[in-house]
Amino acid sequence: MQKNSITGVENDSQPQLYNYNKIWTKSFIVAVIAVMILGIISLFTGVYDxxxxxxxxxxxxxTRVPRTAALMLTGxxxxxxxxxMQLITQNRLVEPTTxxxxxxxxxxxxxxxxxxxxxxLALRMTGAILFSFIGTMIFFLFLRRVKLRSSLIVPIIGLMLGAVISAVSTxxxxxxxxxxSIENWFVGSFAAVQIGRYEYLWLIVLVTILIFMYANRLTLAGLGEDVATSLGVNYNRLVLFAxxxxAIGVxxxxxVIGNLPFLGLIVPNIVSMFRGDDLRSNLPWVCVIGMGTIMVCDIISRTIIMPFEVPVSLILGTVGAVVFIAIILRRRKPRRLRGR
Structure with missing residues (x-):
């Protein structure tokens, strides 16, 4: 069984490359329509009449149009x-939160x-991007130097590292x-989003285009450093680029928004369960389901205790924690069955 070149652990589910060349299938069109309906609901949801x-x-x-646009771009x-992140590390439990x-x-x-x-906002964004890049590289370099026997240890290390950085920040x-400043950041919310305060989020469109352009190479990177290098991919440069x-997206x-936990864990795992790990064909699905997920959570946050609003990070954190536990249990079940 091939070993992960970054984590040094055996990967039970190697990337499976499916040829879904046709993006606009009936199911995808239904998903897009559902997101559009959620967008309309978001536009007309709120205390102000x-x-x-x-x-x-x-x-x-x-307020309403910028907030809905921010929800879609952020998701x-x-x-x-x-x-x-999951492709590079070959680990389903990895995302910016973990x-x-x-x-x-x-x-x-x-x-x-x-x-x-x-x-x-430009200065704040620059600082966040720079430190996100540094922190992610430290995490990747650590995983490359330390061989771990279980893939479950990887997110635990990430959570511990995040706890240390959070303590330093506090x-x-x-x-x-x-x-x-820290408290406002930890409470991820779209309540303050309005025209003039969210426009930098449109840079995410550029990030999406770049990821789509390099999708095939990133998919090869998900096969491991040895395989990617043998296929002519400069693995280290690609990891640095990814x-x-x-860092730019996060x-x-x-x-602009703040801390939004577990969104990067929920959506890719749902998509990969049904479509495999081909980044190019999965990317539209991941974007659409990410938009829908965060809009559902935001609508709940605005209506659950109206006229007050619950930070959307609380809803995402609750749902994400449940999904995180479910994925861990799902990964451990086959091992128990093999041991019988």
């Missing part, structure tokens, strides 16, 4: 980041706040009286 007030249409374009970004990438982005935001008293925040794309989301 946009149909009964004189400035209703103005508020509709100032696609975090889902894609999780998908690329590798410490999110916590590194938060540390980057905190450092920016300390260096620049009133940082612009200590620095307390030391320099900047805890409010890490940069992940950093932008962290700066």
């Amino acid at each position: 946009i149909r009964g007030q004189e400035d209703g249409m103005e508020m509709f374009f100032i 696609a970004a975090m889902a894609m980041a999780g998908l690329v 590798t410490g990438t999110i916590e590194w982005a938060g540390l980057g935001l905190l450092i920016v706040y300390l260096v620049f008293p009133a940082p612009t 200590f620095i925040g307390l030391l320099f009286q900047a805890t409010q 890490t940069g794309l992940i 950093g932008i989301v962290a700066a």
